[in-house]
Amino acid sequence: MVPAARRGRPRTEGADEKILGAALELLLERGYDRFSVDEAAATAGVAKTTLYRRWPTKDHLIVAVVARMQDEVPVHYSGDVRADLTRCLNAIVHGLDRVRRAGRPAGSGDTSAGLVAEVAAAAARHADVGAAVHAMFARRNAVVLALLQEAKDQGELRPGLDPEVLFDQLAGALYYRLLVTGRPLDGAYVGRLVSTALEGAAR
Numbered sequence: 001m002v003p004a005a006r007r008g009r010p011r012t013e014g015a016d017e018k019i020l021g022a023a024l025e026l027l028l029e030r031g032y033d034r035f036s037v038d039e040a041a042a043t044a045g046v047a048k049t050t051l052y053r054r055w056p057t058k059d060h061l062i063v064a065v066v067a068r069m070q071d072e073v074p075v076h077y078s079g080d081v082r083a084d085l086t087r088c089l090n091a092i093v094h095g096l097d098r099v100r101r102a103g104r105p106a107g108s109g110d111t112s113a114g115l116v117a118e119v120a121a122a123a124a125r126h127a128d129v130g131a132a133v134h135a136m137f138a139r140r141n142a143v144v145l146a147l148l149q150e151a152k153d154q155g156e157l158r159p160g161l162d163p164e165v166l167f168d169q170l171a172g173a174l175y176y177r178l179l180v181t182g183r184p185l186d187g188a189y190v191g192r193l194v195s196t197a198l199e200g201a202a203r
Contacts, residue, residue, distance in 0.1 A: 018044040031103015032118040059122040067136040075143045081151035
Protein backbone atom coordinates (compact mmCIF):
# COMPACT_ATOMS: atom_id res chain seq x y z
CA MET A 1 0.00 0.00 0.00
CA VAL A 2 1.34 3.40 -0.95
CA PRO A 3 1.30 5.82 2.04
CA ALA A 4 -1.03 8.77 1.65
CA ALA A 5 0.70 12.01 0.76
CA ARG A 6 0.89 14.59 3.53
CA ARG A 7 -0.93 17.82 2.89
CA GLY A 8 0.57 21.25 3.34
CA ARG A 9 4.12 22.50 3.15
CA PRO A 10 6.78 20.30 4.77
CA ARG A 11 8.27 21.58 8.02
CA THR A 12 11.52 23.41 7.34
CA GLU A 13 14.40 21.35 8.70
CA GLY A 14 16.43 23.22 11.30
CA ALA A 15 14.29 26.33 10.89
CA ASP A 16 14.79 27.51 14.46
CA GLU A 17 18.57 27.51 14.20
CA LYS A 18 18.52 29.15 10.79
CA ILE A 19 16.20 31.90 11.98
CA LEU A 20 18.03 32.56 15.24
CA GLY A 21 21.41 32.58 13.51
CA ALA A 22 20.24 35.02 10.86
CA ALA A 23 18.45 37.18 13.43
CA LEU A 24 21.57 37.37 15.60
CA GLU A 25 23.73 38.60 12.72
CA LEU A 26 21.16 41.20 11.68
CA LEU A 27 20.54 42.34 15.25
CA LEU A 28 24.21 42.88 16.01
CA GLU A 29 24.64 44.72 12.71
CA ARG A 30 21.46 46.84 12.73
CA GLY A 31 20.49 47.24 16.38
CA TYR A 32 16.92 47.28 17.71
CA ASP A 33 15.41 50.11 15.66
CA ARG A 34 16.61 48.89 12.25
CA PHE A 35 16.09 45.18 12.92
CA SER A 36 13.45 43.65 10.62
CA VAL A 37 11.70 40.36 11.33
CA ASP A 38 10.84 39.94 7.65
CA GLU A 39 14.49 40.44 6.71
CA ALA A 40 15.50 37.82 9.28
CA ALA A 41 13.13 35.34 7.63
CA ALA A 42 14.50 36.17 4.17
CA THR A 43 18.11 35.85 5.35
CA ALA A 44 17.33 32.50 6.98
CA GLY A 45 15.64 31.30 3.81
CA VAL A 46 12.32 30.49 5.48
CA ALA A 47 8.78 31.72 4.93
CA LYS A 48 7.63 34.62 7.08
CA THR A 49 4.78 32.45 8.35
CA THR A 50 7.34 29.92 9.60
CA LEU A 51 9.01 32.61 11.68
CA TYR A 52 5.82 34.22 12.96
CA ARG A 53 4.44 30.87 14.13
CA ARG A 54 7.41 30.65 16.48
CA TRP A 55 7.90 34.31 17.43
CA PRO A 56 4.87 36.53 16.78
CA THR A 57 6.65 39.89 17.25
CA LYS A 58 10.06 41.48 16.94
CA ASP A 59 10.42 41.56 20.72
CA HIS A 60 9.71 37.82 21.03
CA LEU A 61 12.35 37.04 18.43
CA ILE A 62 14.95 39.32 20.03
CA VAL A 63 14.39 37.70 23.42
CA ALA A 64 14.95 34.29 21.80
CA VAL A 65 18.17 35.55 20.20
CA VAL A 66 19.46 36.89 23.52
CA ALA A 67 18.53 33.60 25.21
CA ARG A 68 20.51 31.71 22.58
CA MET A 69 23.54 33.89 23.30
CA GLN A 70 23.22 33.20 27.03
CA ASP A 71 22.98 29.48 26.43
CA GLU A 72 26.43 29.59 24.84
CA VAL A 73 28.01 30.49 28.21
CA PRO A 74 29.32 27.33 29.96
CA VAL A 75 28.67 27.11 33.70
CA HIS A 76 30.05 24.33 35.90
CA TYR A 77 31.60 23.82 39.34
CA SER A 78 35.34 23.16 39.20
CA GLY A 79 36.08 23.05 42.92
CA ASP A 80 37.03 26.74 43.10
CA VAL A 81 33.90 28.87 43.51
CA ARG A 82 35.79 32.16 43.25
CA ALA A 83 37.27 31.20 39.89
CA ASP A 84 33.94 29.79 38.70
CA LEU A 85 31.98 32.92 39.61
CA THR A 86 34.61 35.18 38.11
CA ARG A 87 34.55 33.22 34.84
CA CYS A 88 30.73 33.16 34.78
CA LEU A 89 30.33 36.88 35.49
CA ASN A 90 33.00 37.83 32.96
CA ALA A 91 31.09 35.83 30.34
CA ILE A 92 27.87 37.65 31.32
CA VAL A 93 29.65 41.00 31.02
CA HIS A 94 30.99 40.05 27.60
CA GLY A 95 27.50 39.08 26.44
CA LEU A 96 25.93 42.25 27.85
CA ASP A 97 28.52 44.39 26.12
CA ARG A 98 27.99 42.58 22.84
CA VAL A 99 24.23 43.14 23.06
CA ARG A 100 24.64 46.72 24.31
CA ARG A 101 26.74 47.66 21.27
CA ALA A 102 24.36 46.09 18.73
CA GLY A 103 23.91 48.36 15.73
CA ARG A 104 26.62 50.80 16.75
CA PRO A 105 29.86 51.43 14.88
CA ALA A 106 33.02 50.26 16.60
CA GLY A 107 34.65 52.95 18.68
CA SER A 108 31.50 55.08 18.86
CA GLY A 109 32.12 55.81 22.54
CA ASP A 110 28.42 55.35 23.33
CA THR A 111 28.20 53.79 26.80
CA SER A 112 24.40 53.61 27.07
CA ALA A 113 22.64 50.30 27.66
CA GLY A 114 21.30 50.12 24.08
CA LEU A 115 19.59 46.85 23.20
CA VAL A 116 19.75 45.62 26.81
CA ALA A 117 17.49 48.51 27.79
CA GLU A 118 15.16 47.79 24.85
CA VAL A 119 14.69 44.19 25.99
CA ALA A 120 14.02 45.33 29.57
CA ALA A 121 11.50 47.90 28.32
CA ALA A 122 9.73 45.35 26.11
CA ALA A 123 9.47 42.97 29.07
CA ALA A 124 7.89 45.75 31.14
CA ARG A 125 5.45 46.76 28.38
CA HIS A 126 4.12 43.37 27.33
CA ALA A 127 3.19 40.57 29.74
CA ASP A 128 3.96 37.78 27.28
CA VAL A 129 7.38 39.21 26.41
CA GLY A 130 8.01 39.66 30.13
CA ALA A 131 7.12 36.01 30.69
CA ALA A 132 9.60 34.98 27.98
CA VAL A 133 12.34 37.10 29.57
CA HIS A 134 11.60 35.69 33.02
CA ALA A 135 11.70 32.13 31.66
CA MET A 136 15.03 32.85 29.94
CA PHE A 137 16.63 34.10 33.15
CA ALA A 138 15.07 31.37 35.29
CA ARG A 139 16.58 28.69 33.06
CA ARG A 140 20.05 30.26 33.04
CA ASN A 141 20.00 31.22 36.71
CA ALA A 142 19.14 27.65 37.69
CA VAL A 143 22.51 26.53 36.30
CA VAL A 144 24.43 29.11 38.35
CA LEU A 145 22.38 28.36 41.46
CA ALA A 146 23.27 24.69 41.08
CA LEU A 147 26.95 25.69 40.93
CA LEU A 148 26.61 27.72 44.14
CA GLN A 149 24.72 24.92 45.88
CA GLU A 150 27.47 22.47 44.98
CA ALA A 151 30.11 24.88 46.31
CA LYS A 152 28.07 25.13 49.52
CA ASP A 153 27.78 21.34 49.75
CA GLN A 154 31.55 21.06 49.30
CA GLY A 155 32.15 23.47 52.18
CA GLU A 156 33.40 26.45 50.17
CA LEU A 157 30.43 28.56 51.23
CA ARG A 158 29.00 28.89 54.73
CA PRO A 159 26.16 26.52 55.67
CA GLY A 160 23.49 29.21 56.13
CA LEU A 161 24.12 30.90 52.79
CA ASP A 162 21.17 31.46 50.42
CA PRO A 163 22.57 30.84 46.88
CA GLU A 164 19.73 32.79 45.28
CA VAL A 165 20.42 35.91 47.32
CA LEU A 166 24.16 35.69 46.60
CA PHE A 167 23.55 35.45 42.86
CA ASP A 168 21.01 38.29 43.01
CA GLN A 169 23.74 40.44 44.56
CA LEU A 170 26.22 39.56 41.83
CA ALA A 171 24.00 39.68 38.74
CA GLY A 172 21.97 42.60 40.07
CA ALA A 173 25.11 44.66 40.46
CA LEU A 174 26.02 44.10 36.81
CA TYR A 175 22.61 45.17 35.50
CA TYR A 176 22.44 48.14 37.90
CA ARG A 177 25.81 49.34 36.68
CA LEU A 178 24.80 48.93 33.04
CA LEU A 179 21.22 50.25 33.15
CA VAL A 180 21.39 52.87 35.92
CA THR A 181 24.86 54.25 36.64
CA GLY A 182 26.52 53.69 33.25
CA ARG A 183 29.81 52.92 34.99
CA PRO A 184 32.27 50.64 33.15
CA LEU A 185 31.79 46.88 33.26
CA ASP A 186 35.09 45.06 32.96
CA GLY A 187 37.20 42.29 34.43
CA ALA A 188 38.56 44.52 37.19
CA TYR A 189 35.05 45.34 38.41
CA VAL A 190 34.01 41.69 38.24
CA GLY A 191 37.02 40.73 40.36
CA ARG A 192 36.14 43.31 43.02
CA LEU A 193 32.47 42.31 42.95
CA VAL A 194 33.16 38.61 43.44
CA SER A 195 35.73 39.25 46.19
CA THR A 196 33.36 41.54 48.10
CA ALA A 197 30.42 39.14 47.82
CA LEU A 198 32.48 36.15 48.92
CA GLU A 199 33.82 37.95 51.98
CA GLY A 200 30.40 37.49 53.53
CA ALA A 201 29.61 34.18 51.85
CA ALA A 202 32.78 32.12 52.27
CA ARG A 203 32.94 29.57 55.06
